[in-house]
Amino acid sequence: MSHKMHADWQRMAASLTFETRAFIDDTFAEAASGETFEAINPATGELLARVASCDAPDAERAVQCARAAFTRGEWSRLAPGKRKKILLGLADLMEANKHELALLDTLDMGKPVSSSLGDMAGAIACIRYQAECIDKLYGEVAPTGEEALALVLREPLGVVAAIVPWNFPLMMTAWKIAPALAAGNSVILKPSEKSPLSALRLAALAREAGVPRGVFQVLPGFGHTVGKALALSMEVDCLAFTGSTQVGKQLMQYAGQSNLKRVYLECGGKSPNIVFADCRNLDKVARHAATAIFHNQGEVCIAGSRLLVENSIREAFIEKVLKAAEGMQPGDPLDPESFMGAIVDETQYRRVLDFIRQGVEEGAQLRAGGQSLEGPGFFIPPTVFDGVTSSMAIGREEIFGPVLAVFGFDSEEEAVAMANDTPYGLAAGLWSQDIDRIMRVTRRLQSGQVFVNNWAGGDQTMPFGGVKQSGNGRDKSHHSLEEYSDLKSVWIALGG
Template identity: 85%
Template sequence: MSRLEPPKTLADWQALADRLIPYLETRAFIDDAFVDALSGETFTTTNPATGEPLAEVASCDAADAELAVGHARAAFDAGEWSRLAPGRRKKVLLRLADLMEAHRHELALLDTLDMGKPVASSLGDMAGAIACFRYQAECIDKLYGEVAPTGEEALALVLREPLGVVASIVPWNFPLMMTAWKVAPALAAGNSVILKPSEKSPLSALRLAALAHEAGIPRGVFQVLPGFGHTVGKALALSMGVDCLAFTGSTQVGKQLMQYAGQSNLKRVYLECGGKSPNIVFADCKDLARVAKHAASAIFHNQGEVCIAGSRLLVENAIREAFIDQVLVAAKRMQPGDPLDPDSFMGAIVDEAQYRRILSYIEKGREEGARLRVGGEATQVDGKGLFIPPTVFDGVTPEMAIGREEIFGPVLSVFGFDSEEEAVAMANDSVYGLAAGLWSQDIDRIMRVTRRLHSGQVFVNNWAGGDQTMPFGGVKQSGNGRDKSHHSLEEYSELKSVWIWISLSS
């Protein structure tokens, strides 16, 4: 696929899809081979933009998890990867990144077909996934151990070693990019990795497995188990042979995974969970139209199916009406379209359950007395699919469900405030703390508010800014781990203290 002319139009992407779909890999990848689930069971993955089935995918369960964990442990103990010099692991991961780049259109298309996101967005995700593998590969041979200060009678070393077997459970909203954030640092650190992709978006993970094999990652070091959370995901979380569990998904599931870790072997659990992120706009910000466009994009990008979506818009009352008018202008330009059209800003909602959930929250907003300013009704593209246009509620108060609970859809809740103190209190009035934004030209205010926001990330005069050098993660019930940057390598490695006694007499 990658050697053909890159697709540029909707017709090009559709033609690529027609060529790709009949040859999709749908089996699990265990011990360096594609195999059916031991039970023979499968599940259907469906294109939410058309309602048409894409493929029957292997549905792994506890037996497959036990098999994969055994192979992962054997590979780790054998040391072909875990004890390989960091510089040599780097070369393999850079080769994998090159293969991902060569196949980026195919990988992007798989995510678009699987979960309905616009193909232009999927291409951006591929760039991020490739950058993550390259960054982590380049980091691993540049991290030094430590020599502790001692007297002449001892040499004290602090070594950093791989943990062992890492299970990565990733979500459906950014399938391959979230996979890269979890898998790249774990592999770079020398671990064996078992990936459980979402049952809603398994296809790009299985294609990545083939590319990892081609790149030269040894047998048993990287395995992919498609299936459901309550079967294979739970089995990995309870496994006595898994040393670390890395998860991105809902707070509810994150809490269950921590319980499973406690019921089994006290494995490390790193969680990137839900959010209800505040985006604060002060009256002194410049260019309301530009800021409004960013505020709209912060919630409507990827159909609002984004953990850090700026779903709570807090606007100083002095500019509130004028600013909301500009947000509505921007929102009306962000309508859903065919995900295979490179000009579409929004695509389809991932599946029927999520579609119904979003619509139920819109109905709650009406019932609770919020003012619906735009959107609110489901739509279709070419008479098909699960699409919801940008929806904006004004007059939202903190006790309303739409202003308190994570909707994970294109629904924006607008609040008003009169003072900096009120804005900070309102922003922090949430069980979540994944991200926050503020827009102001007052540097003193920026420094005060940034320090006071209870959030793992704060975006100032932008939304979702950052690159691979910046840690990504939250506080409170948004989780406890960090993806990206060299800090993520700390999560997938163990410290070992070595005290060497030196005899001072011959």
């Protein structure tokens, strides 16, 4: 069965066509400059397509169209129930085309197609959740005397620019655009230049679903060109960004240099995963710990890249993690049985290998992996370092690859201090059967999310985001709608 499914995906890939033009004002068009960039399949190194490379003139045109659409009110003033119907229709179209969308992400950035299908389920669920929220969130009537009626209303911001990463291309897109559209905004999407193909297909589906002209546009291109132009635009009211902390800081500067637009950031992470000696079923916990870092080739913002293990069980637990990692080797992304795929491109591939080299040079003990795989494509196997300290690059910096850094600790106090010894605060995990310890440690961890006896648990009802230099934004849940709307206070004098 697996061989047949593998062959089926290969046939689908061979027959696939790509939309490569920008989507501006309800029309697919080349970039104003005529420039393009290459989309490369990281599993083979082969050229997939040449995609329109947008720049400032394209951004200016898209922003004008978005502002005009917002002013016309075909979407911004549309009744919430009607916006809901259109967004649910978009989710249905995504469901009907989920295999194509999954394949686009797999070919574009190298993740296994089984993982991409899971991403599609998450993206579709997000669109549906946010669509269902918009006609169920009420405004407020403030307490006053009989002389006045005081209302607190929520209104859309205007034009939202969403800049999304390459590691979960369509799912991260959905997390941004679903609440922004649901709230009534016009949205301009800037997908990563490493993974633009599914976003352009989504544009066609949005048009088919009935999203009005100018309300949703897609500008493929680079961050330093079209991304910068959107961030500096005086007509963009909000920037929603997922990516590196370095770029997030730059976007905040651009907001200050322009119109003080709101900036919601979901940035880097170096997440601690803490295993106490009293946890049950070490084999199961070890599998979860391995999955937490090796899923999606380690190209995950909340990857459990720092494994903190109580020293009394440390060696036994590492052996179990190594055993689990043996079954997580990279393979053909079109094979549904592959756990890991290819690193997104040569630049990231070289970066990960440089970190591995640094880890060896700085004295960490390499327990598994560490070498790239022979043959075409950018493949790196699960790599495990023991004896890591926070002074080492592999223990401090976000690698964004399949590299696990193992630390040892002797006490709860030491574990918490070690976990918080990072500029990041996106996610943290802990494994224990002691409920008192769980509550103590959970409260003390400096993190936007804490996973207890699991890793990356949650659904659309739970906010996703971090603290410290991991950013300030929150994706998912009804709280994300708050980021894409303004509060308006209305005081109505009565009786006179």
